Amino acid sequence: MIRLGEFNSRSCDGVSRRAFVQAGAALPLTAMLSSGQIAEAAAKARAKSIVFVWLWGAPSHLDTFDPKPDAPMSHRGPFGTIPTTLPGVRFTELVPKLAARTDKFALVRSNITHDGGHPGAGTYGFTGAREGRGITIQPSWGSIVSRHHGAGEGLPPYVMLARGIPRDVAKLIDGYGGGDWGKAYDPFLIQCDEMGTIDIPALKLVDGITPDRIAHRRNLQAQLDKIKRNVTADNFDAWDSKAKQAFTLLTNKQALESLDLTRESTTLRENYGQSSFGQSLILARRLVEAEVPFINVSWSEYVEAFSPNTDFGWDTHVKNFDLLPNRHCPVLDNAMSAFLDDMYDRGLMDQTLVVCMGEFGRTPRINNRAARDHWQHNYFSIWAGAGVKPGQVVGASDAKGERPVTRGIEPTGVGVTMLDCMGIDSIARAELNVLPEGEFIHELF
Amino acid sequence: MNSSKQRLGITLWILVIGVQLTAAEPIQLTHDGKMKQDLCFTHDTHELIYSVLKTPLLIKLQRLNLESGKIEDFHANANTNEIYIEFAKDMKHYAYIRNDGNLHTVLQVQDVDKGQLYSLNPGGGFACIRALTISPDGQNIVYSFPESRGSQQLWMTDNKLENKTELTKSDFIDAYPRFSPTGNVLTFTSTRSGNFDIFRMSVDGSGIFQLTDHPGIDTRPSFSPDGSKIVYTSLRQGNYEIFIMNADGSNQKQVTNNPGKDDFACWHPDGKRILYVGEVRGKKDIYSISVEGMLE
Numbered sequence: 001m002i003r004l005g006e007f008n009s010r011s012c013d014g015v016s017r018r019a020f021v022q023a024g025a026a027l028p029l030t031a032m033l034s035s036g037q038i039a040e041a042a043a044k045a046r047a048k049s050i051v052f053v054w055l056w057g058a059p060s061h062l063d064t065f066d067p068k069p070d071a072p073m074s075h076r077g078p079f080g081t082i083p084t085t086l087p088g089v090r091f092t093e094l095v096p097k098l099a100a101r102t103d104k105f106a107l108v109r110s111n112i113t114h115d116g117g118h119p120g121a122g123t124y125g126f127t128g129a130r131e132g133r134g135i136t137i138q139p140s141w142g143s144i145v146s147r148h149h150g151a152g153e154g155l156p157p158y159v160m161l162a163r164g165i166p167r168d169v170a171k172l173i174d175g176y177g178g179g180d181w182g183k184a185y186d187p188f189l190i191q192c193d194e195m196g197t198i199d200i201p202a203l204k205l206v207d208g209i210t211p212d213r214i215a216h217r218r219n220l221q222a223q224l225d226k227i228k229r230n231v232t233a234d235n236f237d238a239w240d241s242k243a244k245q246a247f248t249l250l251t252n253k254q255a256l257e258s259l260d261l262t263r264e265s266t267t268l269r270e271n272y273g274q275s276s277f278g279q280s281l282i283l284a285r286r287l288v289e290a291e292v293p294f295i296n297v298s299w300s301e302y303v304e305a306f307s308p309n310t311d312f313g314w315d316t317h318v319k320n321f322d323l324l325p326n327r328h329c330p331v332l333d334n335a336m337s338a339f340l341d342d343m344y345d346r347g348l349m350d351q352t353l354v355v356c357m358g359e360f361g362r363t364p365r366i367n368n369r370a371a372r373d374h375w376q377h378n379y380f381s382i383w384a385g386a387g388v389k390p391g392q393v394v395g396a397s398d399a400k401g402e403r404p405v406t407r408g409i410e411p412t413g414v415g416v417t418m419l420d421c422m423g424i425d426s427i428a429r430a431e432l433n434v435l436p437e438g439e440f441i442h443e444l445f
Numbered sequence: 446m447n448s449s450k451q452r453l454g455i456t457l458w459i460l461v462i463g464v465q466l467t468a469a470e471p472i473q474l475t476h477d478g479k480m481k482q483d484l485c486f487t488h489d490t491h492e493l494i495y496s497v498l499k500t501p502l503l504i505k506l507q508r509l510n511l512e513s514g515k516i517e518d519f520h521a522n523a524n525t526n527e528i529y530i531e532f533a534k535d536m537k538h539y540a541y542i543r544n545d546g547n548l549h550t551v552l553q554v555q556d557v558d559k560g561q562l563y564s565l566n567p568g569g570g571f572a573c574i575r576a577l578t579i580s581p582d583g584q585n586i587v588y589s590f591p592e593s594r595g596s597q598q599l600w601m602t603d604n605k606l607e608n609k610t611e612l613t614k615s616d617f618i619d620a621y622p623r624f625s626p627t628g629n630v631l632t633f634t635s636t637r638s639g640n641f642d643i644f645r646m647s648v649d650g651s652g653i654f655q656l657t658d659h660p661g662i663d664t665r666p667s668f669s670p671d672g673s674k675i676v677y678t679s680l681r682q683g684n685y686e687i688f689i690m691n692a693d694g695s696n697q698k699q700v701t702n703n704p705g706k707d708d709f710a711c712w713h714p715d716g717k718r719i720l721y722v723g724e725v726r727g728k729k730d731i732y733s734i735s736v737e738g739m740l741e
Binding site: 073074078079080082093096163169193194267269270271272273274275276278307310312315317318319321322325326327330334365366367368369370371 | 478479480482547548571572573575576591593594595596597616617618620636639640641660661662664680683684685706708724726727728729
C-alpha cells in the first residue's frame with residue numbers, strides 16, 4: 001500500500017503537495033504509472049537530463065562559496081574574498097571564474113545532512129536515506145531516473161563518470177546505485193582520464209573483449225565483429241547486465257560517437273583544462289546531447305588528498321589551506337566555468353538540470369592540524385538550468401558558517417527537486433516506493 | 446632604394462626581430478601538460494627536479510635535463526607520492542616529503558655520501574609535513590607542521606632529523622619556508638597579517654619582518670642565488686602570477702602575465718631566469734622566463 005499522504009513536495013510547475021495527493025488519491029493505483037502518464041509527466045518535466053556533479057570528500061564551504069570574512073581567524077581561514085556579479089555576495093579568491101558567473105547559477109548556502117561520515121553522508125546525498133547494517137538500501141537518484149525513463153538505444157540511462165564508485169578507503173557508499181532494486185539499476189561506469197581517453201570497466205566482463213581505449217575504434221570494431229560471430233542467444237543472456245549495456249553501447253555507432261572527445265575542438269577541450277574532472281565534464285555535456293537522463297560526474301579517486309589507494313577527494317583533514325589554492329579550487333573553478341559556458345552557449349540549459357555539491361561541508365573552526373574536518377550541519381550546493389532562476393543565493397548560514405539561519409535544505413529536498421524536474425513527481429515516486437519525504441526547493445525557481 | 450626606405454626597412458626588421466625575441470619568452474620546457482609543482486634545481490645549472498602527477502594515482506619526483514631535454518624519474522622505484530624536494534649546495538644531502546599513508550606524510554633526508562636515509566614521522570593519524578627547506582650547508586632542515594591549536598609552525602631539525610626546535614610560536618599558519626643563500630635568513634608565508642603574505646626572519650626565529658601586504662594570496666617565496674631578490678606567487682590581481690621583489694620587500698614587480706595559473710617558481714642558478722609551472726591552454730607545463738631586465 002502506497003501512502004500518498006507522506007509525500008511532501010512541490011513540483012517545478014508549482015503544483016502543491018496537496019494537489020498531488022488529491023490527484024493521486026483519485027486514481028486507482030494500478031493506473032498511476034501508465035505509459036501515457038509517464039509521457040505526460042515527461043512532457044511537463046523541465047529537464048531531459050540531470051548532470052549531478054559530485055564533489056566527493058566534501059569541500060569546505062567557508063573557503064569557497066560561503067566565506068565569513070568577519071568571523072575570527074580561528075574560523076574564517078586565510079583566504080581573501082572577492083565580489084561576485086551579485087551585489088553583496090562574495091566568494092573566496094579561490095574561485096574567481098565562478099564568481100564572475102553567478103548570473104548563470106543559483107547557490108544554496110543552507111544545505112544540511114544527517115551523517116558526519118563519508119559513507120553515510122554519501123548515501124544520504126545519493127538517496128536521501130540513511131545507510132547502515134540491516135537497513136534497506138534505497139535506490140539512488142540516478143537509479144530512480146533510470147527505472148522511470150528506461151533504457152534508450154545504445155547509451156545507458158544512468159552513467160557515472162568517475163574512476164570508481166565513491167568510497168571511504170575500502171568502503172563503497174551503499175547508496176551509489178540500485179540498492180535493493182538490484183544491480184540492473186546501478187550506474188554504468190565510464191572512466192575518463194585527463195587526456196579525455198575513455199575506459200569502460202564493464203567491458204572486462206565481456207568474454208573475449210578487453211579494449212582499454214575506446215578511442216582505438218578500428219581495433220575495437222574488429223574485436224566486436226569477432227564477438228558478434230561467437231555470441232549466441234544463450235551466452236548473451238548469461239552476461240552480466242552491465243556487460244550487455246557495454247556491448248549494446250559499443251555496437252551503436254551514434255552512442256559510441258558520444259564518447260569520443262576527439263570530436264571536440266582543441267580550444268574547447270583546453271578551456272575545460274587537462275584534468276580528469278574537466279574532461280569528464282565535456283563528456284557529460286556530450287551525454288546530455290545524446291539525451292542520457294542522468295549523468296553523475298564524480299570528483300573521485302585521484303591523488304588529490306595524499307591518500308594512496310583511497311578515494312578522499314576533497315577530504316582535506318590536513319593540508320586544506322595548501323590543496324585548495326594549489327589544486328582543487330583552480331581545477332573546479334576552471335572546469336565548472338567552462339562547463340556552464342559551454343552548456344549555455346549550446347542552448348542546453350533549458351533542458352538540463354545541473355547540481356554540484358559534496359556530501360557535507362567542513363568544520364568552520366580550523367582543526368588542530370590547521371585544516372578542516374567534516375561538518376554535516378551546513379554546506380553549499382550549486383544549481384543551474386531547467387528553470388532554476390540564476391543569479392540568486394538561496395538560504396543563508398550564520399556568522400561562522402556553522403548552521404543555516406534559514407530553512408535547512410536536506411538531501412531529500414535535493415532529491416525531490418531533481419526528480420520533480422525530471423517529471424518523476426510524487427505520484428511516480430509513490431508508485432516506485434521511493435523518497436516518501438522531502439521538501440521541494442521552491443526558492444530556486 | 447633611397448635612404449629613408451632603407452631606414453624604414455631596417456626599422457621594420459628590428460621590430461620583427463624584437464617581436465620574435467619577445468614572443469620566444471617564456472620558453473616552454475615540458476609539453477605533457479600534466480599537473481606539476483615544487484620546482485627545484487640541483488645546484489647544477491642544467492638539472493631541474495619537480496613533482497608531477499604522473500598517473501592518476503601517483504605523484505613522482507622527476508628530473509629534467511635542460512640541455513638534453515631528457516626527463517626521468519628521480520627515484521625510479523618510488524611507489525607512493527613524493528613531493529617538495531630541495532638540495533644542499535654541495536649535493537651531499539637532500540630532503541623531500543613522502544606520502545606513506547592516508548593523509549600522512551613524512552620528511553626524509555638522504556645522506557648521499559653515506560647512503561643513509563633518515564625519516565621524520567610526525568605522529569599517527571592524519572598528519573602531514575607540509576613543506577621544507579634544507580640549509581645551503583646541508584646541516585639543517587626547516588619544515589612546516591601544525592602541532593596543535595589550529596596554527597602551523599616552522600620547525601628546525603638537524604640533517605639526521607634529531608633535535609627538533611619550534612622556530613615560530615604563533616597562532617597563525619606559517620608555511621613554505623626557504624633558506625637564504627647564506628643560510629642565516631628564512632623567508633616564508635604566514636597568515637599573521639590576516640591572510641597569506643610573505644615574511645622573513647633570522648634563522649633562529651627572531652626578527653620577523655613582513656615583506657608583502659596585500660589582501661590577495663602572496664605565497665611560496667624563494668631567494669635568488671645572490672640573496673638580493675625574492676620570487677613569489679601572488680593572487681593579488683585575481684589570477685596566480687609570478688612576482689619578484691627586493692629581499693627587503695621593496696620594488697615588487699610582476700614577472701608573468703598569463704590568463705592561466707602561474708605558480709611554483711624557482712630561480713635558475715644563474716640568477717637571471719625564473720622557472721615556474723604555467724597553465725597555458727589548460728595544460729600545466731614548466732616555463733623559463735628571463736628577469737634580467739627586472740633586477741635593477
